[in-house]
Amino acid sequence: MEALVLPAEQLASAVGARPFLLLALLLIGTVGAFLGLVAVARFSDRHARALWARAVRAYAAVAAHPITRRLSARFPSVARVLRELSAAEYLVIHLGLGLVLSMAALVFVALAEGVSGRAPIVDVDLALARALHASSSRVGVAALRAFSLLGSAWALVPLAVVVAGALLRRRLRVLAVGWLFALAGCGLLNAALKALFARPRPAFADPLAVAAGWSFPSGHSMGTFVAFGMLSYLGLLLLRTLRARLALVALALGWTVAMGFSRMYLGVHYLSDVLAGFAAGTVWLAACISGIEVARRRPGRIDGRSPPARGGESLPA
Template sequence: MEALDLRADQLASAVGARPLLLLALLLAGTVGVLLGLVAVARLSERHARALWARAARAYSAAAEHPVTQRLSIRFPAVARVLRELSAAEYLVIHLALGLVLTLAALVFVALAEAVSGGASIVQVDLALARALHASSSSAGVTALRAFTYLGSGWALTVLAIVVAAVLLKRRQRVLAVGWLIALAGSGLLNRALKALFARPRPLFDEPLAVAMGWSFPSGHSMGTFVTFGMLSYLAILFLRTLRARVAFVAFALGWTVAMGFSRIYLGVHYLSDVLAGFAAGGVWLAVCVSGIEVARRRPSRIDGRPPAG
């Protein structure tokens, strides 16, 4: 175990000594995974349709079961929501979002326990932070200081107002409200988590940047993940072609990864802070999108028009 920890420290020091290469690998890996998932989905589309039809029939049979009928009488509000969703919609949206939420929550809990317990991830954090700090350049610091400001609370607030105004102009009130709740809730949740774990930020004799507050999880990373996750959700609803949707999601992923990298490079967060920010953002994003999808299928109470997308 000690040898494994030592190799992890050495690897972190090695990649931290080449920050541009590290960023390029992160971006290429993230976009590559996205394109791979799209390719696999397209290749397996025929089999997925057959599986989907079986799952839809199973859902319909379960909905007509006497036990389900009795539960529907006992819990009419839940039954009403489920009736407004088709079987395919329920399976695609809510099971997928439930899987994302579960995985993200497990990752966050694992990171929190590792950081709190002083596991090997802490040594990796320190090794990577020191290597990036030692290999930093004035040009890189200047560029990433400007870039990281785009993930600040002020910048995301301006973006939230602009997007909400556009959605309201298009009479998409449910989406506008859901968008604002997602971004505002992300900020509040991040503050609560920071106060709960109270992890000090990295310390250097000559810091490249200074940030206030606690370190775990990264607010920039979590806020950017939720913001660009919601933008990707809106893009999937409103963009017409698969190519345009994939291109936007790839851009959103690249932007989010770069934002997390900027926080580590500037020495205001550890690697585990950024990963935890992404994980916590994934949990909150899944909850928000699931809630919006339920609300969009009750248009008569808010919009009085069919849902978009």
């Protein structure tokens, strides 16, 4: 294990010595991974009929299995909720979001245990923080200080009000309430996690920036991830063209990664703080979107613009 830790620290020091090259690589890697997922999704869409037929058969087989029937008899309320969802809704929405939520939760727990137990990630944190601090410039600090303000409550609260107002004007009350709940809950959850882990922020003799409160997880990273994740979700529902949807999601990913980088560059957060902010934000975002989707698909729901088959108006295609 020690043999692996040293190269990791050396790599952190090397990339930290070239901060804006690191930022470029992070942006390219993130957006590239997203476009790769889009390519896979489009490939799958070409074979959707065969894949979906298999999925529906598998869904029916699980529902008809004796074990499932016994569980349904034992937990009738849960079974009733699942029966109200179509196979498409259950498989695509809830299994997909559940998988994302579970994986993000595992990542967060691993980071939290590593930080609490002085695992190798702590040494990598320190090496990267020192390298970024040593390679900082006045121009870089000024630019990222200004950019970092856009991830603070002073920027996110007005954004929340403006977006909620726009949704309410379109009579999308379910989406408006879900949007506000996601952002407000994110702030409360981040404050609770910071108080729980109580990790001190990076300390330097000549700090580039000073921030109050605890360090783990990063509030800017978590808040920006949830806010722009929700904006992407709303965009996927409301925008009409694939190009506009892809552009919005790519912008959201790039903006979020840049925000996390700015907090590391300014020396107010460690790498693990930022990663934990993204992981915790993913868990909360997946839970909120799942809840909104259930609310939108309730029979008779009209202000959430449910699909026509469910008795409501349809959102733009």
